[in-house]
Amino acid sequence: MDTQLLKYGLRNDQPTHISEVPSGLKCNCKCPHCGSPLVARKGMQREHHFAHHGPSSCKHAIETALHLVAKQALEKSSVIKLPAVLVTFSTYYAATIQIAPESMYQIDSIRLEKRVGDIVPDLIATIQNRELFIEIFVTHQVDEKKRNKITKLGISAIEIDLSNAPRDLDFDSVSELVVNGIKNKRWIYNVKKEKEYKKIMSQTIRKHSITRGLASHVDLCPKSIRVWQGQPYANIIDDCLYCEHCLNMGYNMSYVDCNGHLEKQTNSEL
Ligand SMILES: [Zn+2]
Incomplete structure (x- = not known):
């Protein structure tokens, strides 16, 4: 066509x-x-x-042109809208924690493609004295390898997805997408999120599974879901799997990382 x-x-x-x-x-x-x-x-x-x-x-002229125009639009902008920062967990019932809402940020400075370590992000913006990598996805999505490099550098990065955008958009439409767009942006790495995640996980207690007959248990369940001879325990499959305090599970349910003891403390203070 x-x-x-x-x-x-x-x-x-x-x-x-x-x-x-x-x-x-x-x-x-x-x-x-x-x-x-x-x-x-x-x-x-x-x-x-x-x-x-x-x-x-x-x-590939049209794709490359869109990529360049997107970069130019951000370079000329003094602001950028960024998605909310959410801490999520690998287990289904652990609640997602929002640590920053979706918001418009002032860009202090922005520069094109500069090598940092061994990666060259499309743009590097400085926002609130922190660097932010901005990657624009027209045909090449940030892959696992690049994500790992960014994670190692410990610099926040977002990807702006223009892969489905019409290739012949005018400057203002491209600008609208890259500056004010939100659904097309995702965090590849976020420093605050990682810090918060580590903090939360450091407060969990790792409970290793104990096999009893056909069941896998963890002892000393802070919610005292089950009790055997005065000792609280939980069944990993029946209880922990559905518990909001189970923030992570080991391979084959070999352990659970539980923060139920924190709630217990709070309750006893009331
Ligand atoms: Zn050409």
């Missing part, structure tokens, strides 16, 4: 919209992907667009 047209060329290394340049080769633009000269087609028949000068097999 030939419905998508290249609307941006690179002029002096800046993504430049077709409306801002004279027609023909005088546009003085290069392909954002392959770097070959572009012709600005500004005739009466078709919507104005850029085409490669001469035959070309360049298939």
